[in-house]
Amino acid sequence: MIISIGFKDSILEIEFKGNGQIWQYEDVPEYLYHEMMSASSQGKFWHANIKGQYRESRAN
Template sequence: MSGLTKAGKEREIIIRMRRIQWGNPMIKSAGYDAQQQMLEIEFASDGQIWQFENVPEDIWYRFRSYLRPEFFFHNFIMGCYPERQMQENA
């Protein structure tokens, strides 16, 4: 798609990425795009959405199945992969 800016491409990723709803006090939802190796997390406290790049697929599966995903996030994701906060949905 030649007319898309970088921001447009990032927006496209958000729209296409399906997130799993979590009943967790820290994490509201999370999704993973294996082709882009992109992990996306929506936090419950403030609704912010963060994307983490270059996340291997096995990390996603371990994160999903971990009994306390917030601990897995703090120990194996946060600070380990390039991250960026996404603009809030209007």
């Protein structure tokens, strides 16, 4: 589901498999980024903790 994840200046950027879309999520706490990176399933973590919780915009 997820190809890559980046984080800078409270913006979480995620590239998704399949459609190759890149989405940015604003004002994400840095601790959530670290938790996501160490999660056993980053896709499940994103769905439970990021999606719909933060302002999002498509980057590409």
